[in-house]
Amino acid sequence: MLDYIWFGLLVLGFIVGIFSGRAETVTKAAIDSASGAVSVGIGLLGVMCLWTGMMAIAEKSGLVQRIAGLARPVLKLLFPGLARRHPALGAIVMNLVANFLGLGNAATPLGIKAMNELQKLNPKKDTATDDMSMFLVLNTAAVQLVPATVIALRSAAGSLNPAEITVTVWIASISATLAGVTAAKALSALCKSGFRPKRR
Amino acid sequence: MDMIKNASVYAIPVIFLLILCTGIYKGVKVFDVFVEGAKEGLATVIRILPSLVGLLVAIGVFRASGALDLIVFAAAPVASALGIPAEALPLAFLRPISGSASLALVSDILKAYGPDSFIGRVASTMMGSTETIFYTLTVYFGAVGIKNIRYTLIAALAADAVSVLVSSMACRYIFGIN
Structure with missing residues (x-):
């Protein structure tokens, strides 16, 4: 899975880069990102x-x-x-x-x-x-008590109430966590039901 | 709100104190054990480094090429049908692949449309409600040498899609469109 994503990002990047006249930029990005x-x-x-x-x-x-x-x-x-x-x-x-x-x-x-x-x-x-996948999903959809980075950004941009998005962040991240956990459990069950016939 | 902020400020000192005091109380040779444990950290970082280089190069190339604009262009009709503002759409695609780049993008969006606009709020909410999926996957799986990640990415992307969708919906209902 990661193979294809990695391949896709690089190949799409290089092809689009070449055809939009950004070959040099793309090359520089590759070297800079490596360091x-x-x-x-x-x-x-x-x-x-x-x-x-x-x-x-x-x-x-x-x-x-x-x-x-x-x-x-x-x-x-x-x-x-x-x-x-x-x-x-x-x-x-x-x-x-x-x-x-x-x-x-x-x-x-x-x-x-x-x-x-x-x-x-x-x-x-x-x-x-399964435990590893569940752990990763919990981490990628992490629920945060105070979204401090975003609040700082909003305050820097001159917001009247930088912290007001805390509630919407909670709603969005709790929904995301629930969706992720459900997806992980469902996919794990699906994998198990799909693997058994092969073994027999 | 102050109490919530304080929890983050005092957490680390309190955790360190708890670990150190319990250690001494139980007769653990704290410094020796610390140094032994820290070696494990060194080994882990060295193990992660090759996958980190691979991932960050791919993301760097992808971003510099402008391929993101193409994807955003293709996804725009679907997004507008789902009520996701077009101006926040690039962020929805950038957020899972690069934390620093999406931070810069949120900052640009806030400057261009104002932090207290509908677009500004949706972008802020999206930024705060998910993590950088590919970075987390690369670092965590890379650290222990897992190659077959099975369904993990699909489940993580499902969570991400829900967060994008709910961010727009929640901002619409709570703050309204202005």
């Missing part, structure tokens, strides 16, 4: 180490497992594959909370941590599990 990606990675490096380090302490002291135990009743519908006190649950909860509070810097490292834990439970290491 830009390294800056993004290096920017992530410090926070990533900070959070994986902190999470290691939280795991050793049993804090993560305790959080996992507390969150289990809520999350067991979404993540049926996870045991009661599995560290993945703890990392998932902390990632979702970071997203909810708009702490982007913390959310990504915690999310990757959760993926590492989910991967330990994965029998087929190159294929996503």
Whole structure:
């Protein structure tokens, strides 16, 4: 799936670029983005180490497992594959909370941590599990308490009430989350029903 | 509102304090364990980097080529039937693929149409209600080496489409069209 998207973006970009006389711009964009990606990675490096380090302490002291135990009743519908006190649950909860509070810097490292834990439970290491897909969907449609970035942009643009969109953001993101979760559950059921006949 | 804002401000210090104090209380060698854990972070970032380069190059080329304009042109009739303002349509397509580019686009839209216009509000709501899907997918799956992502992208795009649709609807009902 990602193969085709990647192929599509690049090929469409190059073809449109050549035919609209932007061949040079497109080439420059390719090279600039490649070096830009390294800056993004290096920017992530410090926070990533900070959070994986902190999470290691939280795991050793049993804090993560305790959080996992507390969150289990809520999350067991979404993540049926996870045991009661599995560290993945703890990392998932902390990632979702970071997203909810708009702490982007913390959310990504915690999310990757959760993926590492989910991967330990994965029998087929190159294929996503249902739990992983559900986790990704929750992350892409993250519900945020205060959409701080947008509020700052609106305030910079001279809005009379920059924070007024908070309610519409809540409505839109909660609808998106519900749609995503429903889609993930439905597609997972569809996959399962489609896979069984093949195995027999 | 102030209380909600404070929750974001105090969250990180409180979480760090909680982790450190529980650690010491349970007899964990906090600094050694921290350093061991931080190494895992280093390894992860190095593992992500190749997929990040691949993704960002593809997005950079796509954006620079002007292909987005073509897609927006093709999708415009459908969008207007669904009540999505045409001026906010480029954002609907840019948001899932690039966070920084869509931030710049929202800023342009707010300047051009005003933050308190219908278009400005729809754009703000769209920006706030979804994440950059392709970045999240690349980083999270890239970090653990998943190649077959199965239905994840379809489900994420379904959520995204709903957020675009509901953003326009909610702004229309709550603020009206002005």
